[in-house]
Amino acid sequence: MIATFDRVAKWYGSVIGLVDATITIEPGVTGLLGPNGAGKSTFLKLLGGQIAPSQGSVELFGHDPCRRPHVFRDVGYLPEQDAFYEDMTGREFVIYLTRLHGFSASRARKLAEAAIERVDLVEDSKRRIRTYSKGMRQRIKLAQAIAHEPKLLILDEPLTGMDPVARRRIMNLVAEQRDAGATVIVSSHILHEVEEMTNRVILMYQGRVRAWGMRDEIRGFLDRYPHKVRLECDNPRELALRILELPGVLSVNIEEKALRLTTRKPDDIYDALPGLVLDHGYTVDAIEAEDVGLDAIFRYLVA
Amino acid sequence: MNNLRGLVLITAQSIRQSFRGKRALALLFVFGLPILAAFLTPPTRANLSGFLSVSLLGFAQFAVPFAGLALGVAVMGDELEGRTITYMFTRPVSRAAVFLGKYFGFVLGFGVVIAVAMYLCTMPYDKQVDFTKTQLLGLMATSVGAFAVYAAMFAALRALFTRALYVGFFWIFVFELIVSKMPASGLTKMSVWHHVAVIEMGLFEGRSFFMQELQRGFARDETWQGSVLSLTVAFVVALAFGSWIVSRREMPVPAAVA
Secondary structure: OOEEEEEEEEEEOOEEEEEEEEEEEOOOEEEEEOOOOOOHHHHHHHHOOOOOOOEEEEEEOOEOOOOOHHHHHHEEEEOOOOOOOOOOEHHHHHHHHHHOOOOOHHHHHHHHHHHHHHOOOOOOOOOEHHHOOHHHHHHHHHHHHHOOOOOEEEEEOOOOOOOHHHHHHHHHHHHHHHHOOOEEEEEEOOHHHHHHHOOEEEEEEOOEEEEEEEHHHHHHHOOOOOEEEEEEEOOHHHHHHHHHOOOOEEEEEEOOOEEEEEEOOHHHHHHHHHHHHHHHOOOEEEEEEOOOOHHHHHHHHHO | OOHHHHHHHHHHHHHHHHOOHHHHHHHHHHHHHHHHHHHHOOOOHHHHHHHHHHHHHHHHHHHHHHHHHHHHHHHHHHHHHOOOHHHHHOOOOOHHHHHHHHHHHHHHHHHHHHHHHHHHHHHHHHHHHOOOHHHHHHHHHHHHHHHHHHHHHHHHHHHHOOOHHHHHHHHHHHHHHHHHOOOOOOOHHHOHHHHHHHHHHHHOOOOHHHHHHHOOOOOOOOOHHHHHHHHHHHHHHHHHHHHHHHHHOOOOOOOOOO
């Protein structure tokens, strides 16, 4: 088991940080999603052992991260805050923090150099961190998190302040970590960023975990919100009549070369469409499920 | 990660850190003042009393506690206010090792500066006082020891609450100053400076000019050994308490200033 939250609650005085969170983190990439103030940072701080739960228990590799620092041997942590030992060079920074994982000086140097290369900061690694741009600072933070080849990588808002090229690079790096067998937890308040990295999400809002699991599964549980499907076709009017005969279809809106329908049983639509197309000779150019994206799921969950 | 190895790494890093920034410059200035006073006062027999009160006692009563306070609160304060504590607390090193590593780094780094500064303070008066090696080493060790005790106390206080600096200023420049003028009592024995003075008295036993200056406010039964023991106990208790606090309490990282 990588990490578990068992009925965890956290209060800061009278302010709620997290309420009744029960979650198991599975191997692979998990996106932690929610607007600012949703409780994402509290969640990650609890996981990183920086704060203790007010109620319930958090376990990382089977141990309490607050009491057993040895669990961090296999953890890489990228904090949200823009904080550094500003007088150090990027290289010194990564080597120092890698050495604290128990590596010899020479091994730590090699690991640090490899990590710096992966975040594409070799040329600037001998400059003091205080001279770094926002994107470079974010990348050197990432280098210290991955240098010791952790089994669990916790990334708190890793794409903040990065240009599109650097964002893409980080997303690729997350994928590489996943392919190498590491578990990655990545938090963001930008839905499409997470959507590009993973299908497994934890959706948070106002200190509560609203849903967690695979995106499609979560959408499947939201029965009271009919699914929206858009079909691009040559004869939308006729196709609409056929589709209205299918069970579960609630409404159909006809457009010039497309139709939008809402249904409680989207799978029935997908099953019936090939038959309709073959029997009646319609041409369907595209089928798009319109509200399976995270933004739609999130909207439904917090509604 | 072996905690001892982590402690040594953090100590080495802290030594480098202790000499960086405006704080280091301010401390070097504070230590420069008693040295300057010693060099500017004409080194005559008649000036010995002035030398004692300005250089030696000024050094022990102001410069050393000031350095102990500034660096003590920085042990956890630097990491917390710089919000770098997250890097430390997400490594396989115990929090006590982080606390002690930072502490020993600062104390070792500036301990050398204090020892040298103390030696420089005595230099102009060496001929008049005719310091023995034991006395010189004793003075240096006492200053470094007092610095270590102050730093341990204030490091533990900073681990306990944010406004330790204000409490420290009150302690050094109000409480210790007042009790240094009071007759011997349980209260005076709570002052670190009191014990420093008792140890310095012990170093110069039989040297009448030192005794006159130092013996005000001390009980007759006080010995330098007793004061060494008191300071040692304070040192150990402060470090143990600080380590315990850091291990048990949450260390909230302050929010970033926009």
